[in-house]
Amino acid sequence: MPGMYELAKSIVWALFRVLFSLEYRGTENVPSTGPTILAGNHPSYLDPILVGLPVKRRIRFMAWDALFKVPVLGQIARALGAFPVDLTPGRGDAAYREAVHVLNEKHVLGMFPEGQRSDSRLMGGLRTGVARLAIETGAPIVPATIGGATRVWPKWKLLPRPAKLIVTFHEPIVLDERERIARRDDKDYRDEVMARVAASINSSLLPALRGSEAWDRWYRQPPSHIRTYEWAALIAALIASMILMWRGTFLSNWHLVWLPILLYFGYLIADLTLISQGRMAKWIRNSMPVWLIGTWHTWLTRSLELPYGSLTPYLAAVTLVVFFVFFYEDYYSLQKYVRGIVVAYYLTLALELLLPHDSALLVTLVVFQIAFLIWFAIKFRWILAALLAALFLAAMWFGPRPSAELIVYACLGLVTVIYLETFISAAYDIRKTATLHAASDSGSSHLVADAVK
Numbered sequence: 001m002p003g004m005y006e007l008a009k010s011i012v013w014a015l016f017r018v019l020f021s022l023e024y025r026g027t028e029n030v031p032s033t034g035p036t037i038l039a040g041n042h043p044s045y046l047d048p049i050l051v052g053l054p055v056k057r058r059i060r061f062m063a064w065d066a067l068f069k070v071p072v073l074g075q076i077a078r079a080l081g082a083f084p085v086d087l088t089p090g091r092g093d094a095a096y097r098e099a100v101h102v103l104n105e106k107h108v109l110g111m112f113p114e115g116q117r118s119d120s121r122l123m124g125g126l127r128t129g130v131a132r133l134a135i136e137t138g139a140p141i142v143p144a145t146i147g148g149a150t151r152v153w154p155k156w157k158l159l160p161r162p163a164k165l166i167v168t169f170h171e172p173i174v175l176d177e178r179e180r181i182a183r184r185d186d187k188d189y190r191d192e193v194m195a196r197v198a199a200s201i202n203s204s205l206l207p208a209l210r211g212s213e214a215w216d217r218w219y220r221q222p223p224s225h226i227r228t229y230e231w232a233a234l235i236a237a238l239i240a241s242m243i244l245m246w247r248g249t250f251l252s253n254w255h256l257v258w259l260p261i262l263l264y265f266g267y268l269i270a271d272l273t274l275i276s277q278g279r280m281a282k283w284i285r286n287s288m289p290v291w292l293i294g295t296w297h298t299w300l301t302r303s304l305e306l307p308y309g310s311l312t313p314y315l316a317a318v319t320l321v322v323f324f325v326f327f328y329e330d331y332y333s334l335q336k337y338v339r340g341i342v343v344a345y346y347l348t349l350a351l352e353l354l355l356p357h358d359s360a361l362l363v364t365l366v367v368f369q370i371a372f373l374i375w376f377a378i379k380f381r382w383i384l385a386a387l388l389a390a391l392f393l394a395a396m397w398f399g400p401r402p403s404a405e406l407i408v409y410a411c412l413g414l415v416t417v418i419y420l421e422t423f424i425s426a427a428y429d430i431r432k433t434a435t436l437h438a439a440s441d442s443g444s445s446h447l448v449a450d451a452v453k
Helices: 002-019 047-052 065-069 073-079 093-104 129-137 177-182 187-219 228-247 250-273 279-304 312-327 331-352 360-375 381-398 405-439 445-452
Strands: 021-025 036-040 059-064 083-085 108-111 141-147 164-169
Touching: 002 047, 002 073, 036 047, 036 129, 036 187, 047 059, 047 108, 047 141, 047 164, 059 065, 059 093, 065 073, 065 083, 083 093, 093 108, 093 129, 108 129, 129 187, 141 187, 228 250, 228 279, 228 331, 250 279, 279 312, 279 331, 312 331, 312 360, 312 381, 331 360, 331 405, 360 381, 360 405
Parallel strands: 021 164, 036 108, 036 141, 059 083, 059 108
Antiparallel strands: 141 164
C-alpha cells in the first residue's frame, strides 16, 4: 500500500532527524525509473532504513531474516518494503526468485552483499547475489556507502546512540549487455562485478572508518589539562569570598561558596588521575562547567545577596534542552557553547553587583543562546531560538518591570558571541581542521589527541 509506505517513511524520517545527524550525498545517482539494484555495506540494523529514506522510489530490501525478529525495527523494515532472506546455504532460492521478480517489475531492489552485519572494516569477500541479479536482469547497480553507523550502533551493543551518519550513493555500475550474456555462468565474472561494487563503496567508506577509529582513539586518550574557562569557577569563588569578607559575612556563608567548588575540583582531579577515559567520561568532563552553574547558582546568589531570578528554573529547563542538542554537534561546537555559557554567567553575576535585576541572568543567557544558535548554525536552531524567544517574552510580561539595565545585559549576551567568534572560533577551527586531517590518516592518532586538547 503506497499510502502506508509513505506514511511509515515520513514518520521514520522525522524520528531519525531527531535521533541522528543525517547527511545524504549523490541521491541523484539513483535512477528515477527502471530496475535498479542498491548495494551497500551493512554496519548496523538501521541500514535498510538509512538507505531508503532519501530515495523517492519505493525500495524492496532483501534483508537478513534475523532483522525481522528485532522488536519494532523488524516491523518498521517490513513496512518500508523489506523481505527476508535465509542465509543458510541452500535456502535462499525463494528470496532470489522474489528479487528477480522485483527487478522484472522495474522496481528498486536493496541488498547488502556482506550477508550480515559487518565489523568496522572495508568490504571484501562479498556474496555474489548482487552480481547474479545484475547479470540476469541487466539492472544497473548503485553502490551505497553508509558511514558512521558503527559509531551509532556498534556491533554487540543493545541500543543505538546519537551520532552523525553520512550515506553516499555512487555512480551506477552498468554491465555491458554482450558481456553479461556471454559470461552469464562465469564465476570469475561475478567476482569481477562484486570487486567493482566493493571498490566503489570502499572509496568513501575508508575515510569514514578512519575518522571513526580516530575519534575512538581520542576517547581513550588521557584527559585534557584544566582549561582556562574551567578555572572561572575558582576565580568567582575567590572574588565572592573577598566580597563576603568585606561585608563581614564570610564565616556564615563560606560553605555556600566553597563546598561546590571543592567538589568540582575534586572531580577534575579524579578525572585527571583516576577515572577511566571513554566517550561518557569526556562528555561529562566537557559539560561539567554547565552542571556546576546549575547546581551552584542558588547558593552563590544567596551568599552574595543577588537576585536569584524568578524565572531561572524555566531558563535552566530550556538551556537543558539546548544543551542536549550538542549530542548531534561536533566537539568544538560544544566547547564554544560551554565556554560562552561560563563567560556570560559569571560576567552577569559580576555586573549584578552594580546593576541588580531579577531578569538579568535570563536576559543575558537567552540573548546569548539565540545569537549562538543562529550565528554558528546549530542543529534545530530555529525551533530552539523560538523556544528561547518565548521564554524571553514571558519574562518581560510576567517578570519584574523591565528597566534600562536589561539593555546592558542583552548587549552582554551579544558581546559573548562576538568574543567567541573573534577570539575563540579561529583556534577551534584550526584544531578541528587538524583533527579531520589526522583522521584521514590512520597512522596519525597522536595528532588527533593533540588537536582536541
